[in-house]
Amino acid sequence: MRALIAMSGGVDSSVAAYLMKAAGFDCAGVTMKLWDGAGQPAELPENARACCTLDDASDARSVAMRLEMPFYVFNFTEEFRRDVIGPFVDAYTRGQTPNPCIDCNRFLKFGRLLERAAQLGYDFVVTGHYARIDREETTGLYRLRKAVDAAKDQTYVLWSLTQAQLAHVRFPLGEMTKTEARAVAARQGFLNAQKPDSQDICFVPDGDHAGFIERTLGRPWPAGTYVDEAGNVLGTHRGVIRYTVGQHRGLGIALGRPAYVKSLDAANNRIVLSDNDALFARALTARDFNWIAGQPPQAPVRCAGKIRYRHREAACTAETLPDGRVRVTFDEPVRAVTPGQSVVLYDGDVVLGGGIICGEDA
Numbered sequence: 001m002r003a004l005i006a007m008s009g010g011v012d013s014s015v016a017a018y019l020m021k022a023a024g025f026d027c028a029g030v031t032m033k034l035w036d037g038a039g040q041p042a043e044l045p046e047n048a049r050a051c052c053t054l055d056d057a058s059d060a061r062s063v064a065m066r067l068e069m070p071f072y073v074f075n076f077t078e079e080f081r082r083d084v085i086g087p088f089v090d091a092y093t094r095g096q097t098p099n100p101c102i103d104c105n106r107f108l109k110f111g112r113l114l115e116r117a118a119q120l121g122y123d124f125v126v127t128g129h130y131a132r133i134d135r136e137e138t139t140g141l142y143r144l145r146k147a148v149d150a151a152k153d154q155t156y157v158l159w160s161l162t163q164a165q166l167a168h169v170r171f172p173l174g175e176m177t178k179t180e181a182r183a184v185a186a187r188q189g190f191l192n193a194q195k196p197d198s199q200d201i202c203f204v205p206d207g208d209h210a211g212f213i214e215r216t217l218g219r220p221w222p223a224g225t226y227v228d229e230a231g232n233v234l235g236t237h238r239g240v241i242r243y244t245v246g247q248h249r250g251l252g253i254a255l256g257r258p259a260y261v262k263s264l265d266a267a268n269n270r271i272v273l274s275d276n277d278a279l280f281a282r283a284l285t286a287r288d289f290n291w292i293a294g295q296p297p298q299a300p301v302r303c304a305g306k307i308r309y310r311h312r313e314a315a316c317t318a319e320t321l322p323d324g325r326v327r328v329t330f331d332e333p334v335r336a337v338t339p340g341q342s343v344v345l346y347d348g349d350v351v352l353g354g355g356i357i358c359g360e361d362a
Helices: 011-022 054-066 077-093 100-119 178-187 209-217
Strands: 002-006 026-033 071-075 124-126 131-135 142-146 224-227 233-237 260-265 270-274 280-291 301-306 314-320 326-335 342-347 350-361
Touching (some): 002 011, 002 100, 011 026, 011 054, 011 178, 026 054, 054 071, 077 100, 100 124, 280 342, 301 326, 326 342, 326 350
Parallel strands (some): 002 124, 026 071, 224 270
Antiparallel strands (some): 142 350, 224 233, 260 270, 280 350, 301 314, 301 342, 314 326, 342 350
16 A cells, blocks of 8 residues: 655654554655745744745655655645635635634645545555544444544644545554654654644744735735724724734723724724623534535534634534534533634544634524
8 A cells, every 4th residue: 555645844744654654555755845935024033933944845855765765845836825825815804813724734735635646646645643533333434533642633623524535544643642753753763853843824934924914915904993892983903914803912902991802894994892701602603514424414413612723622512504504502602703713523532524613693
């Protein structure tokens, strides 16, 4: 069996390559060239780590050579610009808060790379994600399951995987902890054994997503007005692309009481502020929902929902609506339902599916 290993230059994908090679697979490594640096500031902070650097490719190549594996670099910059950066910028300009890692997984790692692997005769694409895949005995369906290392579990960003994709994907690190993975890398003499983990948004190395958006669009984003829930003007904000639902710090306004971002009205360049209690909601709707089993359940399903990567799961009921969207109703109100983020549903450690949050439901 042949496996194509997606190698970022980090420790996780390097250990994944080693584990597949040790298991007897005919392996090759590949680094995806995703970003050409467009939109990057002229100078970066000293500790910033940019995406797709020559050092990353060099580290990946070094590990591949040590494992005596062929190594390739695939240029997917055009697809990345279209399918990840474009939607990222567009979402912020519409007052939403996207998760580009999910789009990268959906369209690049488990989209374009899987297609290229099949064209080259590889049976599997392998990544260093902390997640597990197995197959249910009674139905024969593939299941996406949480990693053993709960602190590193990455199933939240993998909800778009389909049955056809799961059949050709492997996550060797799903049964390991991060500490164990680094120990394996050290024993194998990998030069990246202690390399720091990459940041959340790899193409915004300085953490200033608003600056990236303005450089990409070629213009500054205009200031607008803060209003309360009744529409009364409270002050001036620095542009909706700089804020997200639930934000409290950095608002630059003094009201004599704590203020939080309740919602973003991008069309009118307004931000609605409220107190913290107004941020809680019992229900939401989600679009582009992917049920990993392949078909939506015929009846409402009891499960647990997670509305952002670091959010604790909360008991809920999910129901597919006639238009294909999914309505998720929580047993207890959850804080800061954020359009553009994902809601992911779990049954124990099994991922049922996920979709993009449209907004709160009454």
